[in-house]
Amino acid sequence: MQVADNTVVQFNYTLKNEDGDTLDTNVDNAPLAYLHGHKGMLEGIENAMTGKDEGESFSITLTPEEGYGERKDDMIQRVPVKHLQGAKKWKAGMMATVHTEQGERQVTLAKVGKFMADVDMNHPLAGLTLIFDLEVVSVRAATEEEIAHGHAHGEGGHQH
Known part of the structure; x- marks a missing residue:
């Protein structure tokens, strides 16, 4: 299944700065989950995920404007x-x-x-160009409840 609106995407990531230093990662932990197309993820990541297949790995670079904005x-x-x-x-x-x-x-x-x-009050990553190494772990159709709530449920998503 491909990533599209109203799918739940589980993914792994490694976040690096322009110098290649790792700032954050979830590798070796549970994948993150989000409901695609509902603005629950950075817009640049959602745009890059659209059309990707389960198991696909890729890298993207986000400018400050595409990430957490410029420092103010x-x-x-x-x-x-x-x-x-x-x-x-x-x-x-x-x-x-x-x-x-x-x-x-x-x-x-x-x-x-x-x-x-x-x-x-600036986001800690504001003003930085961010490099994300992404791996799509799984893609599934969202449930009606997830769509109504606007977020993924279950492992890696919201628990309620």
């Missing part, structure tokens, strides 16, 4: 340290989670004081 200098915000989640002691460069009006968000600490911290 106006995305530094000051927040109370007590709102940071993920550690007890904080240092610049660490990742934290904060709750925003748009939901939970991962941030990078730019500067930390005793009571306040400057956090970078």
Whole structure:
């Protein structure tokens, strides 16, 4: 079966930067699953997956615009340290989670004081050209429930 809208795709990936350094991978773990055509994946990955067959491996390069966007200098915000989640002691460069009006968000600490911290709200991969090595592990037709919910269920997908 080929990857098309309303199919559930399970895949493995290795993410590298332009220098070839591995930034993330799920190889040797369970494959990720998503519902194709429902904007649950980076648009560049979904576009590249369209028409691929189960078992197919390929690489793609995404510009910052196709990935997580360009870094924006106006995305530094000051927040109370007590709102940071993920550690007890904080240092610049660490990742934290904060709750925003748009939901939970991962941030990078730019500067930390005793009571306040400057956090970078840019995605950690913003501004980077990203190289994905992708392997389509399986493709199946989505269930009516998955289509209604807008995401894949089961292994690698949403559990409910």
